[in-house]
Amino acid sequence: MIRSAAALTLALATSAGAFELGLPIACTLGEDCHIQNHFDRDPGPGMADLACGHLTYNGHDGTDFALDDLAAMQAGVPVLASAPGRVTGVRDGMADIAISDPAAPPLEGRDCGNGVVIDHGNGWQTQYCHLKRGSIAVRSGDQVDTGAQLGLVGLSGNTEFPHVHIAVRKDGVALDPFAPDAATPACGAPIDGQLWATPIAYDPFGFTGAGFATAVPEWQAIKDGLPSPATLPTDTPALVFWATYFGPKQGDTLTLTITGPGGEVFRQDVAIDRTQAVAFRAGGKRTPPGGWPAGDYRGEAVLTRNGAELGRQSATLTLQ
Missing domain, CATH: 2.70.50.60 (abc- transporter (atp binding component) like domain)
Structure with missing residues (x-):
């Protein structure tokens, strides 16, 4: 079941010195979607999510909000802007197909698939990847508010399952929205200090x-x-x-x-x-x-x- 963007908007980006994120997807965590992969906190060749768990992979620079199955993707689940800002990049037209499918075309550096980039000012930027082909609802230069629909969850780019990958950057550096100030895994999955306006509990399973x-x-x-x-x-x-x-x-x-x-x-x-x-x-x-x-x-x-x-x-x- 798809909830309205208005009902799922969790917060607005706040004034200088604070930056908050709403959910990038119109779903209810634990009911019709889940977080499949977290930011990789291990600086070396290994991998570790914020709780020192295995819900990530080496070099993963964002958070993956996944749907339960392809039927949900086909029904259409909106991808939402997590904070207000200006759209600075858009790509559409890539097929929705698992990367392991023999028929999948070469990525040629387009691992994000169909996606949107938003500049929020003060060095903050978010990127939304793997959107459904033909669903992009914004153009470069558009001003968007928190909760604005950017497109629909898809299966484009380097992915095996329908989800939206959100990457958060400050001054060009990728940060973990669950623990942006920590340099290493917290191992206790802290609630305090998250960028999420409504803190999200870490779910290991x-x-x-x-x-x-x-x-x-x-x-x-x-x-x-x-x-x-x-x-x-x-x-x-x-x-x-x-x-x-x-x-x-x-x-x-x-x-x-x-x-x-x-x-x-x-x-x-x-x-x-x-x-x-x-x-x-x-x-x-x-x-x-x-x-x-x-x-x-x-x-x-x-x-x-x-x-x-x-x-x-x-x-x-x-x-x-």
Whole structure:
């Protein structure tokens, strides 16, 4: 669901000495979007986000606000100006296609894809990347306010998933909007000192979707926005529950369960064997002879790290 730009405008850039940012995307963090990658705080060949975590990659100079799937991108999610200023650069016309797709054209230095640059005065600048082709709504020289629509989230440039990458610069130097004054990772993910007008909590992990299927789905189908059926026949070939998530870390435990009218019918505890940016897992059972009992079923995924629960996601289904 797309919220209005007015409802999602979080703040205006303030007077001299202070610079504040609103969200660069019309979504609700934790509901229909999430932060996939943070600014890389490691000055060397390694990588570390502001919490010394792995939600970044070497040399990443911005913050990636990601949509949950390609279906959300196709529906159209606005990219918003995070502060008032003058548009100083625009590029449009690049295709929306994952960089790993064999049909993707060469970037030729256009890693940002379709994008917009805004000058906010006093040396502050923001850049918005990977917008949808044909969606750019501003031109160079335009004056924009906080929350003004710049375009739509897309898949252009050097990217594998639909998102807007926002880079923040002061006097030409890229800064982490979560900790602009810190030279090294804070490791505690501080709230104080952020450029975000409404501080954003660091989220090390999150579920981005879940649903039922009659077989283990293909990863591409999930990335496309696989819908979960509301009903299925009791003689469906199998009952499978799947979940997608970002930020899994080696050593985590993912638990998948399915419960029905008679109680628990499936449970699987999965030891996460490698750290990843995004992943999915599915599990279930073949339909027993005579079919499943009619009624309501619930699938649930829970991830724990060092004994603490980091998130859970569920879906429901009626067999009839």
